[in-house]
Amino acid sequence: MSLKEEYGESLPPIHVTESGCAYDGIDDPERVTYLDGHIGAMRSAMASGVDVRGYFVWSLLDNFEWAEGYTKRFGLVHVDYDTQVRTPKTSYAxxxxxxxxxR
Structure with missing residues (x-):
């Protein structure tokens, strides 16, 4: 059952926030697969009439996570925490x- 079927016209506009997965490597095909699947599901929802107004990948940069500290890397850009050098990952491209x- 889709959101539109379940909630009909009472379904408010949707913003997908903090959509991402942690992966350690700069070459991160698992993150690409994750994002491709979730964005594909969002597009299917939109095709069925769901009003999706935004999709926000979590996150642009590797960062401090409240529950995990610096051990989980969610960014599309790798951050070397010692040097602060930033390196775009495969998922970024x-x-x-x-x-x-x-566009």
């Missing part, structure tokens, strides 16, 4: 290309 193609 994939998401950039998705956005460019969707």
């Amino acid at each position: 994939w998401y950039r290309d998705l956005i460019r193609a969707s």
Whole structure:
């Protein structure tokens, strides 16, 4: 059953926030697969009439997570916490290309 079928016209506009998964590597195909699946599901919901107004990947940069500290890396950009050097991950390039193609 879809959101639209369950809630009909009472379904408010939706913003998908903090959608992401942790992965340690700079080459992160698992994150690409995760994002592709979730964005695909969002597109299916939109095609069925759900008013999706935003989708926000968590997160742009590796950061401090309240429950996990610095041990989980959710960013599309790797941060070396010792040097602060930032390195775009495979998922960054994939998401950039998705956005460019969707314009």
